[in-house]
Amino acid sequence: xxxxxxxxxxxxxxxxEVIKGGPSVVxxxxxxxxxxxxxxxxxxxxxxxxxxxxPQNTVATPDHNVPTVDQHLPIKDQxxxxxxxxxTENCEKHSITLYVLGHPFQGIVHVxxxxxxxxxxxMTMVCGDSHTxxxxxxxxxxxxxxxxxxxxxxxTQCILQPKPKRMRIxxxxxxxxxxxxxxxxxxxxxxITASGGTGFxxxxxxxxxxxxxxEGRMTVCNMSIESGARGGLIAPDDKTFEYIKGREFAPKGxxxxxxxxxxxxxxxxxxAVFDKELTYDAADIEPMxxxxxxxxxxxxxxxxxxxxxxxxKSNLMSFNKALNYMxxxxxxxxxxxxxxxxxxxxxxxxxxxxxxxxxxxxxxxKKADNVTAWIVPGSKQIEKQANEEGITKILEEAxxxxxxxxxxACLAMxxxxxxxxxxxxxxxxxxxxxxxxxxxxxxxxxxxxxxxxAVSGKIVDPRxxx
Amino acid sequence: MAIDKFLTIESSVxxxxxENVDTDQIIPARFLKATTREGFGENLFRDWxxxxxxxxxxxxxxxxxxxxxxxxxxxxxxxSGSSREHAAWAIHDYGFxxxxxxxxxxxxxxxxxxxGLLPVQISEEFLSGIFEAIExxxxxxxxxxxxxxxxxxxxxxxxxxxxxxxxKKECLLNxxxxxxxxxxxxxxxxxxxxxxx
Numbered sequence: 001x002x003x004x005x006x007x008x009x010x011x012x013x014x015x016x017e018v019i020k021g022g023p024s025v026v027x028x029x030x031x032x033x034x035x036x037x038x039x040x041x042x043x044x045x046x047x048x049x050x051x052x053x054x055p056q057n058t059v060a061t062p063d064h065n066v067p068t069v070d071q072h073l074p075i076k077d078q079x080x081x082x083x084x085x086x087x088t089e090n091c092e093k094h095s096i097t098l099y100v101l102g103h104p105f106q107g108i109v110h111v112x113x114x115x116x117x118x119x120x121x122x123m124t125m126v127c128g129d130s131h132t133x134x135x136x137x138x139x140x141x142x143x144x145x146x147x148x149x150x151x152x153x154x155x156t157q158c159i160l161q162p163k164p165k166r167m168r169i170x171x172x173x174x175x176x177x178x179x180x181x182x183x184x185x186x187x188x189x190x191x192i193t194a195s196g197g198t199g200f201x202x203x204x205x206x207x208x209x210x211x212x213x214x215e216g217r218m219t220v221c222n223m224s225i226e227s228g229a230r231g232g233l234i235a236p237d238d239k240t241f242e243y244i245k246g247r248e249f250a251p252k253g254x255x256x257x258x259x260x261x262x263x264x265x266x267x268x269x270x271x272a273v274f275d276k277e278l279t280y281d282a283a284d285i286e287p288m289x290x291x292x293x294x295x296x297x298x299x300x301x302x303x304x305x306x307x308x309x310x311x312x313k314s315n316l317m318s319f320n321k322a323l324n325y326m327x328x329x330x331x332x333x334x335x336x337x338x339x340x341x342x343x344x345x346x347x348x349x350x351x352x353x354x355x356x357x358x359x360x361x362x363x364x365x366k367k368a369d370n371v372t373a374w375i376v377p378g379s380k381q382i383e384k385q386a387n388e389e390g391i392t393k394i395l396e397e398a399x400x401x402x403x404x405x406x407x408x409a410c411l412a413m414x415x416x417x418x419x420x421x422x423x424x425x426x427x428x429x430x431x432x433x434x435x436x437x438x439x440x441x442x443x444x445x446x447x448x449x450x451x452x453x454a455v456s457g458k459i460v461d462p463r464x465x466x
Numbered sequence: 467m468a469i470d471k472f473l474t475i476e477s478s479v480x481x482x483x484x485e486n487v488d489t490d491q492i493i494p495a496r497f498l499k500a501t502t503r504e505g506f507g508e509n510l511f512r513d514w515x516x517x518x519x520x521x522x523x524x525x526x527x528x529x530x531x532x533x534x535x536x537x538x539x540x541x542x543x544x545x546s547g548s549s550r551e552h553a554a555w556a557i558h559d560y561g562f563x564x565x566x567x568x569x570x571x572x573x574x575x576x577x578x579x580x581x582g583l584l585p586v587q588i589s590e591e592f593l594s595g596i597f598e599a600i601e602x603x604x605x606x607x608x609x610x611x612x613x614x615x616x617x618x619x620x621x622x623x624x625x626x627x628x629x630x631x632x633x634k635k636e637c638l639l640n641x642x643x644x645x646x647x648x649x650x651x652x653x654x655x656x657x658x659x660x661x662x663x
Contacts, residue, residue: 016658017651022633025651027658037550039501050649065499079499086501130549130573144573146551147503148580148644156648158655162631164572194486195543198572228546230572294486294546314542314590318485411495411548420518432490432547434513 003269005166006235007201010141010266014124016158023160029123031058031153032109033096035065035087036413037128041151042090052094054157059118060091060098063108065413068376068403071101080414094154105248107379107405110134110347114218115381117247121236121263126153131347131429133225136233137217138240139266141201143231164230165199165275168268170206173282178463180357181216182349182427182446184208185223186288186298188280193315194296197229200276203268204234208282214243215353222348223429226295235267287462289334290431290444292322297431299334301449302461307331325433326441327421335459338370341424342454343436344447345376345403346410349427352382352389354447355402359391361451361462367399368457374416375400376408400454412437425453470582471641475563476609476620478535480527481600487540488547489574493556495548506552507559528560532604536563539596539608543567544585545574554581564610566617568593579634580644586610586617592626595619612638 004012016025038060045052052058065080075081084101091098099105105112110131113119121139126132128150135142145159152159171184189196202224204217212220217234224232241260244250251259286300297319299305307330311319323330328337344350344358355377367373375395377383383405386392392402409416410428412435418424420439427450431442445453452462497509515526522529538557544567545553554577557565565578566586578585588596599606599619607620612635618625630638637643648655 016655019633022631036498040503083499083501144549146549146577148551152645152648155645156655158648160644194546228571413495432488434494435490438513
């Protein structure tokens with residue numbers, strides 16, 4: 001019998017029951033919730049007159065709707081405030097741990113999970129947010145769910161899911177200078193398209209992936225779902241264990257050693273078979289940026305926007321619609337395009353390593369006058385760390401200001417909206433029409449590229465400034 | 467908590483021949499601030515449907531009286547992006563009972579099934595056939611028969627089968643939901659927890 005993939009090992013260990021001709025009942029170890037996708041789920045269990053089955057396995061924080069300035073004041077937007085208050089009310093009623101706005105542990109759910117040691121190898125994790133895939137960087141099976149499914153987990157700690165197929169993507173070799181984790185995942189999605197991963201759970205492997213820091217691995221797994229995949233994961237290794245050690249909810253002392261011994265077994269067997277396997281050469285990856293309105297529309301920043309002949313016939317309509325929306329022409333050079341906004345933040349690239357990278361680049365340089373830049377840390381802990389490490393000061397000297405933690409302009413549910421027609425170079429994960437505000441135009445890139453663009457005032461290949 | 471029972475539907479169609487329709491187009495994030503499931507239909511396809519001053523855009527299909535019905539037909543990769551179930555709620559709340567496409571995003575498909583909205587996946591050829599028929603005659607009707615898992619283009623009489631897992635089919639036909647099912651498994655789930663300790 002063929003060996004098992006890492007994904008199969010974790011999934012199979014959590015199957016309570018398989019429904020004949022249907023999905024599996026999968027047990028969930030950790031459930032993260034936030035204010036936007038949970039209120040209807042709580043209303044559902046209240047209506048059924050049942051409680052939360054395992055409240056200790058759910059952790060909550062507000063992130064999507066929160067302002068990124070003056071967080072000590074009541075939230076001005078009435079609907080946002082109501083939704084955030086509802087989360088507090090629901091968590092109090094059902095004894096769920098909640099990190100409210102201003103709490104030292106508050107932040108974007110997918111940033112605080114790993115940061116607090118909640119995320120651990122071998123776990124199943126869900127959250128009513130597609131970027132739950134981020135936690136796969138620790139060798140967990142983590143995926144986003146809808147609100148009915150949030151209700152299932154609150155009610156029974158289980159979820160009904162069809163088992164995805166398995167895909168492995170190997171990135172082998174050394175990354176070029178100026179190429180980061182974000183460029184790897186934008187490159188992969190540009191190759192397999194925004195629907196190429198649909199139906200699959202992707203394991204990322206290969207020497208270039210192993211070399212990534214935990215933060216880098218989180219960026220890759222975070223955006224795995226932008227290919228349509230159910231999630232992404234990376235086998236845990238010493239780097240993973242080192243990251244977890246000593247964190248708030250990580251096992252301590254002898255328990256930690258025991259856990260590590262178990263975690264070390266979490267890898268794909270040599271003879272395991274994948275439904276699909278792809279291999280890329282790390283040396284082929286350059287700094288990437290998107291030019292269109294889905295994350296698969298990415299190109300090498302030094303290159304040109306594709307022309308119709310480069311596009312598959314069935315995608316032509318989307319391609320032309322996207323260029324029309326962005327105000328770009330097929331075949332245009334990407335470098336040199338004027339931009340208006342830079343956003344550094346989100347669960348994709350709002351971690352301390354991202355802020356360090358931006359600070360290191362802008363140190364001794366100045367922000368371009370034509371650029372409005374929003375730099376938003378992913379959590380209160382990152383904000384504190386940025387202050388302690390002098391990052392905040394470096395940013396200020398270069399003309400930037402660090403805002404307060406939240407999802408912010410990634411989805412523009414709060415006031416951080418890119419105005420209509422303006423172009424934003426963003427370290428977030430989606431460039432859909434209007435994603436960063438009605439009529440906004442988004443180009444996705446790495447924090448390093450975003451920093452270079454903020455200083456130059458236009459699209460620039462960051463390698464020319466290193 | 468029962469969802470509406472799904473019966474066979476015969477209806478004219480609203481065509482949306484756009485690929486990769488993402489959840490941010492179906493329901494933009496700024497309309498996700500409600501704490502109930504109702505009312506999202508009002509903002510379905512908000513930024514395609516209305517201009518800045520909230521006036522209907524005449525070229526968008528939902529603003530064209532010639533198209534109506536409870537079946538939405540969209541081009542491939544429908545519902546990509548966010549996990550927001552609000553996207554399925556918005557489509558359902560607007561009055562659609564079925565979405566037809568040649569390819570659905572995974573989370574959207576689950577969310578639709580959990581919201582009593584039937585996603586019907588058909589071949590590219592059949593989908594093109596539907597779009598062509600609607601172009602010729604906007605009153606073209608489709609019949610969606612869940613029991614026999616068949617979709618029929620009524621004027622031409624052309625049919626195609628579609629897949630749905632037997633568990634979900636049972637749920638839709640009878641108006642059961644997954645939470646009822648899972649609550650019935652409480653003992654099994656507790657045993658599972660004990661077996662892992």
